[in-house]
Amino acid sequence: MSSGESSSSRIDYSRLLSWEAKHRARSGIKMLRPYMSIPGMISFGGGYPHASTWPVNGMTLSLPFSGESVFVPGYQTNSPDGLLPLASYSPPPKTSTLQPHLAAELQYSQTFGQVHFISWLKEHIARIHNPPYAKYEDYTILNTAGNTDGVDAVLRTCMDKGDHVLVEEFAYPGTLSHCESLGLPAIGVPMDSDGIVPSALEDMMSRWDENERGGKRPKFLLVVPTCSNPAGATIPAERKREIYTICRKWGLMIIEDDPYYFLQIRPNGVDSPPCTSFLSMDIDGRVIRLDSFSKIVAPGSRCGFITGPTELVTHIMYSRECSTQLPSGFSIAIISSILQAWGGHEGYEKNYLPYISSVYSKRAILMSNLISKHVPAKAATAPPPSGGMFLWLRLHLEDHPDISDTSVSLEDLAERVFQSLIEAKVLTVPSKFFKAPGKSWTRDEEAKRIFLRLSFATATEEEITEGVQRIGRALTKEWRI
Numbered sequence: 001m002s003s004g005e006s007s008s009s010r011i012d013y014s015r016l017l018s019w020e021a022k023h024r025a026r027s028g029i030k031m032l033r034p035y036m037s038i039p040g041m042i043s044f045g046g047g048y049p050h051a052s053t054w055p056v057n058g059m060t061l062s063l064p065f066s067g068e069s070v071f072v073p074g075y076q077t078n079s080p081d082g083l084l085p086l087a088s089y090s091p092p093p094k095t096s097t098l099q100p101h102l103a104a105e106l107q108y109s110q111t112f113g114q115v116h117f118i119s120w121l122k123e124h125i126a127r128i129h130n131p132p133y134a135k136y137e138d139y140t141i142l143n144t145a146g147n148t149d150g151v152d153a154v155l156r157t158c159m160d161k162g163d164h165v166l167v168e169e170f171a172y173p174g175t176l177s178h179c180e181s182l183g184l185p186a187i188g189v190p191m192d193s194d195g196i197v198p199s200a201l202e203d204m205m206s207r208w209d210e211n212e213r214g215g216k217r218p219k220f221l222l223v224v225p226t227c228s229n230p231a232g233a234t235i236p237a238e239r240k241r242e243i244y245t246i247c248r249k250w251g252l253m254i255i256e257d258d259p260y261y262f263l264q265i266r267p268n269g270v271d272s273p274p275c276t277s278f279l280s281m282d283i284d285g286r287v288i289r290l291d292s293f294s295k296i297v298a299p300g301s302r303c304g305f306i307t308g309p310t311e312l313v314t315h316i317m318y319s320r321e322c323s324t325q326l327p328s329g330f331s332i333a334i335i336s337s338i339l340q341a342w343g344g345h346e347g348y349e350k351n352y353l354p355y356i357s358s359v360y361s362k363r364a365i366l367m368s369n370l371i372s373k374h375v376p377a378k379a380a381t382a383p384p385p386s387g388g389m390f391l392w393l394r395l396h397l398e399d400h401p402d403i404s405d406t407s408v409s410l411e412d413l414a415e416r417v418f419q420s421l422i423e424a425k426v427l428t429v430p431s432k433f434f435k436a437p438g439k440s441w442t443r444d445e446e447a448k449r450i451f452l453r454l455s456f457a458t459a460t461e462e463e464i465t466e467g468v469q470r471i472g473r474a475l476t477k478e479w480r481i
């Protein structure tokens with residue numbers, strides 16, 4: 001060792017971590033990953049869109065520095081031979097709001113997003129949701145890097161550590177773990193098969209006891225109103241109105257996290273309009289709506305948008321100025337070009353959106369029919385699907401042969417059922433990973449609130465058929481039917 005060099009000393013990195021990093025909770029679902037590598041396992045676990053649904057399956061990039069074009073392969077196109085013939089180039093009509101141009105898209109952009117893209121999204125929101133409060137006060141759109149980014153932006157802008165936030169009894173784990181890391185206790189509002197129950201929301205707000213709860217009455221309800229994750233529930237319009245009225249009464253804002261909105265089942269395709277959203281009944285400017293292209297284009301597009309009252313969305317935008325700084329310009333260029341190629345609003349609404357919902361609806365209906373056929377109703381049932389990516393299979397633990405043995409906890413019983421499915425080589429996700437603390441239930445009540453999330457998004461038709469049959473056989477054995 002030369003003079004001046006000393007032996008290296010190990011830095012204690014844990015000392016450097018912020019409060020948030022130390023409290024960073026990660027979803028327990030990752031513990032299920034090892035099961036996926038078991039040979040022959042059929043996975044209904046992950047909620048990933050199917051790559052065959054992505055509207056881009058190859059790209060050529062023109063690269064002036066290397067003086068060539070390169071081909072980027074995609075789903076089922078491994079060479080440029082698989083490319084669709086290039087259409088003859090015609091610049092976007094001047095009348096179209098969308099004016100994609102890489103030289104603009106790749107520049108640092110305007111604070112809310114690229115002007116042409118934001119304007120198009122605003123037209124889209126007006127066409128689909130037409131927020132009633134726009135008559136009195138303007139609303140604004142902020143481009144985000146998807147709904148994960150959107151939720152983060154809203155939580156950081158509107159909440160302080162210790163603030164409680166209301167969520168669904170069974171909620172998206174990404175949001176639950178993020179709330180925990182930010183020190184925001186998430187409280188679950190009881191649900192049934194149509195989503196959160198209005199009377200339970202009213203009850204929770206009217207009985208809120210600051211001392212008992214350790215914090216003030218919540219200011220926000222964060223809800224996934226269409227084809228929710230995990231429960232696959234869509235809140236009917238009438239129930240949404242009741243919830244909206246309760247929120248007005250208690251001064252609650254609604255965060256409408258709605259990435260599955262256009263994956264809802266539309267029995268008559270384009271003639272079945274998408275359901276009523278909270279934004280479309282918003283007379284006060286109390287809804288912050290989060291949309292995402294993750295399920296419509298692809299999760300890797302990292303592109304979404306927030307719609308809400310201008311004053312609030314401006315503050316939310318400030319938070320993004322020093323964090324994600326809008327989605328990638330490549331993404332905006334590609335998405336706006338796709339939307340234009342589909343024929344703008346008309347083509348998007350009349351052709352593409354009914355198509356993408358039908359792709360997932362077929363899978364949802366197939367899985368649902370197979371459950372009715374192969375899974376004994378004494379052991380488990382699932383409500384009819386509303387679309388999205390998930391079915392919510394309720395385990396009828398109240399009819400399980402070992403339910404009267406109170407030395408066995410419900411959690412152990414549910415775990416036993418889950419493990420019996422693993423032995424049968426089918427992976428599902430237990431409801432404990434989605435459960436937000438809230439109301440306490442008796443053993444009898446709790447026995448009726450234990451579920452498995454089944455995703456029909458990624459498995460093939462053959463796998464869905466075989467997987468549901470395996471579930472049927474395993475539960476028949478477990479319930480000793």
Ligand SMILES: Cc1ncc(COP(=O)(O)O)c(C=O)c1O
Binds near residue numbers: 047146149224293299
């Ligand atoms: C309810 C919910 N919110 C948000 C997200 C994340 O969406 P994004 O890819 O837009 O960040 C998901 C993804 O699965 C989700 O299910």
